[in-house]
Amino acid sequence: MVAVTSWGRLSSADHLVASLRSRFDAGEVIKATKPGIAYGMGRSYGDACLNPGGVLWETRGLDRFIRIDIERGRLVCEAGVLLRDIQEMTIARGWILPVTPGTQLVTVGGAIANDIHGKNHHSRGSFGDHILGLTLLRTDGEVIECGPHLRREWFCATVGGVGLTGLILTAEIQLQRVSGPWLNAETIPYQSLDEFFELADGSSSEWEHTVSWFDCVSGAGRGLFIRGNYVDVSSGPEPSGRSISVPVLPPVSVVNALTLRAFNSGYFNIGRLRAGCSVVHYESFFYPLDSILKWNRIYGPKGFFQYQCVVPRLAAKEAIADILKAIAKSGLGSFLAVLKTFGNRESQGMLSFPCHGVTLALDFPNKGKNTELLFNRLDAIVGEAGGRLYLAKDARMTRSFFEATYPRFQEFLTYRDPGVSSAMSRRLMGY
Amino acid sequence: MAEQCARLWIAGAPHQIILVGRNFARAEVVAADLRVRSPVTNVECIEVDFCSPEKIQHLADRIFSGGAVDLVLIAHGVLPDQQQCQIDLNACGEALDINGISPVLFAEAFAGHMEKNNSGTIAVISSVAGDRGRRSNYVYGAAKGMVTRYVQGLQHRLSGTGVRAVLIKPGPTDTPMTLHLKQQGARLAPVQRVAADIVKGIAAGRLVIYVPAKWALIMNVVRHMPKVLFDRLNI
Numbered sequence: 001m002v003a004v005t006s007w008g009r010l011s012s013a014d015h016l017v018a019s020l021r022s023r024f025d026a027g028e029v030i031k032a033t034k035p036g037i038a039y040g041m042g043r044s045y046g047d048a049c050l051n052p053g054g055v056l057w058e059t060r061g062l063d064r065f066i067r068i069d070i071e072r073g074r075l076v077c078e079a080g081v082l083l084r085d086i087q088e089m090t091i092a093r094g095w096i097l098p099v100t101p102g103t104q105l106v107t108v109g110g111a112i113a114n115d116i117h118g119k120n121h122h123s124r125g126s127f128g129d130h131i132l133g134l135t136l137l138r139t140d141g142e143v144i145e146c147g148p149h150l151r152r153e154w155f156c157a158t159v160g161g162v163g164l165t166g167l168i169l170t171a172e173i174q175l176q177r178v179s180g181p182w183l184n185a186e187t188i189p190y191q192s193l194d195e196f197f198e199l200a201d202g203s204s205s206e207w208e209h210t211v212s213w214f215d216c217v218s219g220a221g222r223g224l225f226i227r228g229n230y231v232d233v234s235s236g237p238e239p240s241g242r243s244i245s246v247p248v249l250p251p252v253s254v255v256n257a258l259t260l261r262a263f264n265s266g267y268f269n270i271g272r273l274r275a276g277c278s279v280v281h282y283e284s285f286f287y288p289l290d291s292i293l294k295w296n297r298i299y300g301p302k303g304f305f306q307y308q309c310v311v312p313r314l315a316a317k318e319a320i321a322d323i324l325k326a327i328a329k330s331g332l333g334s335f336l337a338v339l340k341t342f343g344n345r346e347s348q349g350m351l352s353f354p355c356h357g358v359t360l361a362l363d364f365p366n367k368g369k370n371t372e373l374l375f376n377r378l379d380a381i382v383g384e385a386g387g388r389l390y391l392a393k394d395a396r397m398t399r400s401f402f403e404a405t406y407p408r409f410q411e412f413l414t415y416r417d418p419g420v421s422s423a424m425s426r427r428l429m430g431y
Numbered sequence: 432m433a434e435q436c437a438r439l440w441i442a443g444a445p446h447q448i449i450l451v452g453r454n455f456a457r458a459e460v461v462a463a464d465l466r467v468r469s470p471v472t473n474v475e476c477i478e479v480d481f482c483s484p485e486k487i488q489h490l491a492d493r494i495f496s497g498g499a500v501d502l503v504l505i506a507h508g509v510l511p512d513q514q515q516c517q518i519d520l521n522a523c524g525e526a527l528d529i530n531g532i533s534p535v536l537f538a539e540a541f542a543g544h545m546e547k548n549n550s551g552t553i554a555v556i557s558s559v560a561g562d563r564g565r566r567s568n569y570v571y572g573a574a575k576g577m578v579t580r581y582v583q584g585l586q587h588r589l590s591g592t593g594v595r596a597v598l599i600k601p602g603p604t605d606t607p608m609t610l611h612l613k614q615q616g617a618r619l620a621p622v623q624r625v626a627a628d629i630v631k632g633i634a635a636g637r638l639v640i641y642v643p644a645k646w647a648l649i650m651n652v653v654r655h656m657p658k659v660l661f662d663r664l665n666i
Contacts, residue, residue: 002616021607022457061607064460065467075467089468 004056007296008045009303010366010395013052015039021061023078023169027137030057030167034139034419038163040080040107044114045306046395047423048162054421057167059109065089066170073175074132079109079168084290086173087282095175096282099127102338104287109168114392115160115352119209119228119286122343124176126354128159129345132172136165139419147172148348157415160349162391164425166417179232183209185280186227189272193221193321200341203227209285213271215264216337216362219328221321223339224271228285239283245293253300253365255334263335289336299365304334305395307375308353308361310342311387316358319385323360323378330374334363350408350415353390361393372396391424402428432556432606433506434461435626438468445471449494453481453507481507481533491540499548502633503541505534506556510608516570523570531574535581538596542585545594554597554633555582559641561600562650565666586638598639599632601625602646 001014018033020026030036036055049056062080069075073095075086084104087096101116110116112134117126124130133147136158144166146154158165190196196212203210207227214223289295296304311319320339327333337360344356364371379401382389388405389397403409413429421431440446448465452458455478462474477494480486494500511526538555545551560568561575582598589596603609605619613619625642632640641647653661 002613017613019607019610019613021610022460024457024460064464066463068467070470077467 004039004050005042005303006045006047006049006395007043008305008366008395009296009299009301010046010305011050011052011303013050015051015054015056017056017058019058019061020080020167023062023064026057026062026167026169027141027143030137030139030419031141033057035421037420037422037425038079038109038113038167040110041082041105043103043106043110044162044391045393046391047427048114048391048394049110050423051421052423059107059167062109062169070095073177074172075175076170076172077108078170079107079112081108082106083108083111090175091178091181091282094177094179096178096181098124098130098174098176100286102287103290104283105290108171108173109163112159112168112171113161113163114390115347115349115354116392117342117354119211119226119340121345121354122204122210122341123208125343125345126160126347126349126352128348128352130174130176131155131159132174134158134171135169137167137169138417139166140417143169154415156348156350157412158349160347160352160391161412161415162351162424163422164416164420164429166420178230180230180234180236181282182231182233182236182279183228183282183285184231184277185285186277187271187275188225188227189222189268189275190225191220191222193317193324196221196223196225196339197317197341199225204341204343210340212339213267214324214337214339215268216324216327216333217261217264217331218268219325221324222268223337224268224275228280230282231279233279236279237281237284239281240291243291243293246295246297249297250300253302253304254298255304255363255365257331260333260335267335299334299363302366302368304366305364305371305375306336306361306393307364307378308359308390308393309378309382309387310353310355310357310359310390311382311385312355312357313341313344315385315387319381319387320358320360322381326374326377326381327362330370332364332367332371332374334365336363337361350412351391351406353388353392355388357387359390361390394424397428399428399430432601432604432622432626432629433504434464435622436504436506436630437461437465439626439630441465441469441472445469445473447473448475449500450474450476451479451490452476454478481537482528484536487533487536488540491537491544495541495544500541500545500551502552502554503537503545504554504556505537507534508556508558508608510568510612511571513566513568513570526570527574527577529574530571531577534578538581538585542589542594542596546589546592549593551593552595552597552633553585554599554629556599556601556629557582559600559602559646559650563654563661565664567666595636595638597633597637599629599642600640600646600650601629601642602649604642 039056059080062078066076136144209228212225458476516523557578558575560572561579585596628642
């Protein structure tokens with residue numbers, strides 16, 4: 001048995017880890033060790049990738065590329081390949097992943113299972129929108145090839161299905177043509193939520209990537225709006241390639257009321273001074289935190305939650321304002337606060353998170369009861385506005401909240417693999 | 432381990448690679464991956480019986496008839512169940528064959544060709560387990576001890592020639608071979624890091640490479656520990 005944590009470090013339970021090393025043997029392994037759940041890089045924050053006391057199918061060993069069509073930018077690979085490895089391999093050949101999250105240290109299988117989104121949801125949708133096909137291994141030995149035009153129901157259940165339809169073995173990905181690794185990026189400070197919405201709406205047609213950091217302490221909704229487009233330049237800054245690691249687990253969270261206020265205020269003011277345009281490498285633009293290894297340790301031994309919700313566009317202004325107020329009032333929260341608008345493209349997955357609206361993501365050190373009370377208040381606002389929480393981040397929503405906010409869950413249940421079970425599936429679906 | 436080394440080699444420059452494996456289809460999976468990573472790299476797969484001296488000799492002759500080889504990395508191995516080896520001499524014999532005799536035969540077959548050409552490098556993956564026999568896995572340790580002693584001899588034989596033999600001794604590493612150790616919660620070095628150290632060590636011209644480097648120190652202590660103390664350790 002091995003102690004395994006997810007990114008939020010909220011628990012560290014023993015698991016039986018079965019490593020998958022070859023796509024030819026994977027079917028046998030999962031059949032012999034079921035029930036279990038696939039575990040890639042453990043970058044989901046809550047319990048989607050955990051199965052305390054049970055089996056994890058570790059997919060990192062399934063990290064082979066299978067073939068690439070360099071003319072059309074189509075890559076077939078095993079599900080344990082990291083997004084980073086794909087981009088390092090394709091960028092010099094003029095291709096990049098069309099959608100990536102805030103870290104490239106996740107597996108392809110994880111990106112599909114959580115139907116991850118990035119800063120360009122308004123222009124390119126989510127990860128599942130660029131999957132041309134995938135192979136799903138069921139624990140009874142069945143192999144299901146599916147895609148947007150092939151056994152589509154299986155595809156829609158698996159994209160965003162948090163690993164519960166079987167083991168994703170391989171996938172074919174449509175890459176995006178780019179002229180090089182650089183983007184033209186612009187940072188614009190904003191002082192209120194209204195300004196944020198103006199910036200977001202005004203940027204959505206001209207800018208492929210938009211995101212914003214907000215100051216969760218101020219309550220006013222001030223922050224920094226960041227937008228970027230790939231740019232055709234012959235040279236630009238390279239990523240430093242250096243990374244630092246948080247070397248030890250501090251005895252308590254280093255994020256507290258004092259450091260939080262100082263950081264947010266400092267970050268906003270430095271950002272304001274540095275505002276303007278610059279050419280940046282895609283790694284520094286998309287994955288600034290990847291250069292700080294194990295940053296999740298800063299929250300101490302109790303771990304942290306990330307609360308990420310989306311609220312539909314019509315109700316968004318009011319709901320986001322209410323959420324910001326509730327957070328500011330609680331004095332909880334963290335530096336990692338993100339506000340972003342999603343486009344009106346409908347997600348394919350039955351349990352996909354994105355919908356036309358506004359998403360807010362914020363880390364919270366685990367302070368037990370106080371944190372939970374705040375989350376309940378936020379849930380009420382989100383539920384009232386017709387929004388939902390992101391399964392990749394969630395560790396605590398109730399089954400009834402899930403059922404009320406994911407309308408296709410009943411349909412999804414019929415595609416579940418009875419030999420797959422996770423802490424999350426037991427919490428939200430009963431088994 | 433060899434697969435990870437190959438990925439690093441082809442990332443730097445185009446190479447011509449021949450993968451020799453016990454199963455063609457499995458080698459082809461690795462080859463396809465390397466071809467995607469480096470379209471300018473040529474990868475060929477050959478299946479061979481790893482325990483047949485004739486077939487190994489034939490393989491080396493065939494490969495060298497296609498031109499000289501700069502570097503041979505011999506990396507195969509199977510971690511046997513020590514308990515099983517003690518009660519079943521067949522299991523014991525197989526473990527000694529695949530981990531000890533087989534790598535020696537490969538190295539010997541290629542060494543002859545390289546010596547004739549007076550150029551090339553033969554890198555052989557042995558193990559820290561070969562440095563001192565321990566009750567928990569001395570059959571595997573004995574096979575690896577044989578490989579270690581063999582490469583020492585080969586280095587002696589090749590001194591003064593243009594051929595180099597490199598002895599690589601990894602500590603417990605996260606590879607398919609150590610799956611069951613991992614399930615027991617053993618701390619294993621990531622194979623990517625071990626491969627990076629191997630590639631660096633070979634490029635730097637080192638003759639003995641412990642990976643990760645801390646194992647040189649640890650094994651120095653283990654080798655020199657007095658028997659009375661050593662016998663009390665359950666390792």
